[in-house]
Amino acid sequence: LEMRRFVRNMRTVPAPLPLPLLGNAHLFWGLDPAGAFLKIRELALEHGDTFGLFLGPSYSVMLFDPRDVERVLSSTHLLTKSHEYSFLAGWLNEGLLISNGRKWHRRRKIITPAFHFRILEPYVEIFDRQSLRLVEQLRLRRSSGQEKINLGEAIHLCTLDAICETAMGVSINAQSNADSEYVQAVKTISMVLHKRMFNILYRFDLTYMLTPLARAEKKALDVLHQFTEKIIVQRREEIIRGGNENENGTGNSEDADVGAKRKMAFLDILLQSTIDERPLSNLDIREEVDTFMFEGHDTTSSALMFFFYNIATHPEAQRKCFEEIRSVVGQDKATPVTYELLNHLHYVELCIKETLRMYPSVPLLGRKVLEDCEINGKFIPAGTNIGISPLYLGRREELFSEPNSFKPERFDVVTTAEKLNPYAYIPFSAGPRNCIGQKFAMLEIKAIVANVLRHYEVDFVGDTSEPPVLIAELILRTKDPLMFKVRERDY
Numbered sequence: 001l002e003m004r005r006f007v008r009n010m011r012t013v014p015a016p017l018p019l020p021l022l023g024n025a026h027l028f029w030g031l032d033p034a035g036a037f038l039k040i041r042e043l044a045l046e047h048g049d050t051f052g053l054f055l056g057p058s059y060s061v062m063l064f065d066p067r068d069v070e071r072v073l074s075s076t077h078l079l080t081k082s083h084e085y086s087f088l089a090g091w092l093n094e095g096l097l098i099s100n101g102r103k104w105h106r107r108r109k110i111i112t113p114a115f116h117f118r119i120l121e122p123y124v125e126i127f128d129r130q131s132l133r134l135v136e137q138l139r140l141r142r143s144s145g146q147e148k149i150n151l152g153e154a155i156h157l158c159t160l161d162a163i164c165e166t167a168m169g170v171s172i173n174a175q176s177n178a179d180s181e182y183v184q185a186v187k188t189i190s191m192v193l194h195k196r197m198f199n200i201l202y203r204f205d206l207t208y209m210l211t212p213l214a215r216a217e218k219k220a221l222d223v224l225h226q227f228t229e230k231i232i233v234q235r236r237e238e239i240i241r242g243g244n245e246n247e248n249g250t251g252n253s254e255d256a257d258v259g260a261k262r263k264m265a266f267l268d269i270l271l272q273s274t275i276d277e278r279p280l281s282n283l284d285i286r287e288e289v290d291t292f293m294f295e296g297h298d299t300t301s302s303a304l305m306f307f308f309y310n311i312a313t314h315p316e317a318q319r320k321c322f323e324e325i326r327s328v329v330g331q332d333k334a335t336p337v338t339y340e341l342l343n344h345l346h347y348v349e350l351c352i353k354e355t356l357r358m359y360p361s362v363p364l365l366g367r368k369v370l371e372d373c374e375i376n377g378k379f380i381p382a383g384t385n386i387g388i389s390p391l392y393l394g395r396r397e398e399l400f401s402e403p404n405s406f407k408p409e410r411f412d413v414v415t416t417a418e419k420l421n422p423y424a425y426i427p428f429s430a431g432p433r434n435c436i437g438q439k440f441a442m443l444e445i446k447a448i449v450a451n452v453l454r455h456y457e458v459d460f461v462g463d464t465s466e467p468p469v470l471i472a473e474l475i476l477r478t479k480d481p482l483m484f485k486v487r488e489r490d491y
C-alpha cells in the first residue's frame with residue numbers, strides 16, 4: 001500500500017501490529033483450519049468487529065459487523081471475488097460462482113430463469129427417487145453388519161446423484177457405484193482444493209505444478225471435463241436431430257455408462273439460451289454445468305449432515321419433524337413427496353434454517369476491492385481482500401441469543417420474539433451475488449429429510465458432551481466423521 005492510503009486505512013481499521021515482510025502471517029503459523037478460525041475470533045474480540053490483516057504482501061479486512069456486511073453484500077460495485085476462488089478455476093473455468101464483471105452479469109441474467117419454481121417443481125421427482133435410493137443404501141449398510149453409519153458419506157453420494165440428474169439430465173448412479181471414475185474424480189478435486197487453499201506448500205502455482213497432487217488434479221479434471229463435454233455434445237446432437245423428445249421425462253435416452261429419463265435439465269436450458277443473440281458454446285455451457293455440479297452437491301450434503309446431527313441430539317425436534325412429515329405426506333411410506341407437500345413442512349424448514357445458522361455450508365465469503373472505497377466511515381484501499389464469515393456471524397451472542405444452542409423456533413416469524421437481522425443470517429450470502437440455488441437446495445434437503453425420517457429414527461453415536469470440532473474449509477465439515485445409527489420405524 002502507498003503510505004498515505006495505508007495511514008488513512010490504519011486510522012479507521014484497527015489491525016494487529018504487522019512484522020516486516022511476514023505481516024501478521026506468523027499469528028497463523030502451524031495452525032490447522034480449525035485453529036485459524038479460532039484465531040480470527042480471538043482477533044475480532046481484541047480489535048473489534050472490523051479489522052485488518054496482512055498475510056505477507058496481501059491485505060485483508062475481516063467484517064463481522066452486520067452493518068458493514070450489508071454495505072458490501074448489497075453493493076453493486078463490490079462484486080468481484082477474492083483470489084482464493086481462482087483455485088476452483090481448474091474445474092469451473094469461469095462459471096457463475098467465480099466469474100466477474102460483465103461476464104458474470106450477463107450469465108446471471110440468463111441463468112436466473114433456470115431456478116424458476118416451474119423448472120424446479122419437476123425436480124422433486126428426482127429428489128424423491130434419489131432419496132429413496134439413500135434409504136435403501138442405509139438399509140444395505142445395516143444388513144451388511146455396519147452398526148455405525150457414516151451418514152455424511154452416504155448423503156454425499158445421494159446429493160451427487162441428484163445434482164447430476166438435474167444439471168445434465170443423466171444419472172451417474174454414484175450411490176450404487178461409488179467407485180466410478182467420475183465419483184472418484186469429484187473426490188480428488190475436493191481434496192486438492194482444500195489442500196491448495198490451506199497448505200502453503202500448494203498455494204503457489206510454480207511450486208504446486210511440480211507436486212504429485214498437480215498430476216492427480218490434471219487426471220481428475222480430464223475425467224470431469226470429458227464427461228460434461230460428452231453429455232453436452234450428445235444433447236446438442238439430439239436437439240439437432242429431432243428436437244426435445246426427451247424433455248419432461250417423456251423420452252428414455254440411454255448411454256453406455258449413463259442412463260436415466262431426462263427432464264428439462266439445466267443443460268437443456270443453457271443450450272436454448274443466447275447472449276447477444278448468439279448461442280452459448282460448449283465451453284460456456286460446460287463451465288456453468290460444472291459450477292452446478294460443484295456448488296450443488298457438497299453444500300447440500302454438508303447442511304444435511306449437520307441437520308441430522310442436530311435432530312439426533314435433540315430428540316424432541318426429531319419427533320416433531322417426524323410427526324409433521326407423517327401428517328403432511330401421510331401414513332403410507334410409498335407416497336411420493338411432491339413440491340406441494342414439501343412446501344407444507346414448516347417445522348422441518350425451521351430446523352434447516354437453524355442448522356444453517358449454526359453450520360453454514362459456506363463458512364467464509366471473499367471479495368476483492370478494485371477501487372478505493374469507504375464502508376461506514378472505514379477507508380478500504382483498492383487491492384484489499386474482504387472476508388465475511390456466515391459461521392462467525394451466526395454464532396455471535398449479540399445477534400442470536402444462546403448462539404450455540406439449537407433453537408429452531410427462533411426462525412418462526414409467528415411466535416418468535418427475536419428480531420433477526422437479515423445481514424447477520426447469511427448462509428446463502430445476500431444481495432446480487434447471493435446463492436442462485438437456494439430454493440433448489442431447500443427442496444432437495446426437505447425431500448431427503450422427509451424420506452429418511454419416514455423410514456428411520458436417527459441416533460447420534462458419539463460424544464455429545466462437546467460439540468463436533470469444525471473445519472471451516474471451502475465447505476464446512478467436521479474434523480472427524482459424524483457417526484449415526486438408524487432404526488427402522490414401524491407404523
Ligand code: HEM
Nearest residue numbers: 096097295296299300303361362427428429435436437441
Ligand atoms: C445448503 C445449500 C447451499 C448453500 C448453503 C449455498 C450457499 C451459497 C453461498 C454462500 C454462495 C455465495 C458464495 C460467495 O459469495 O462466495 C452461493 C453461490 C452460489 N450457489 Fe449456492 N449454496 C447452496 C446450494 C446451491 C445449489 C444446490 C446450487 C445449484 C444447483 C447452488 C449454486 C450456486 C451458484 C451458481 C452460486 C454463484 C452465484 C453467483 O455468484 O452469482 N448453490 N451459494
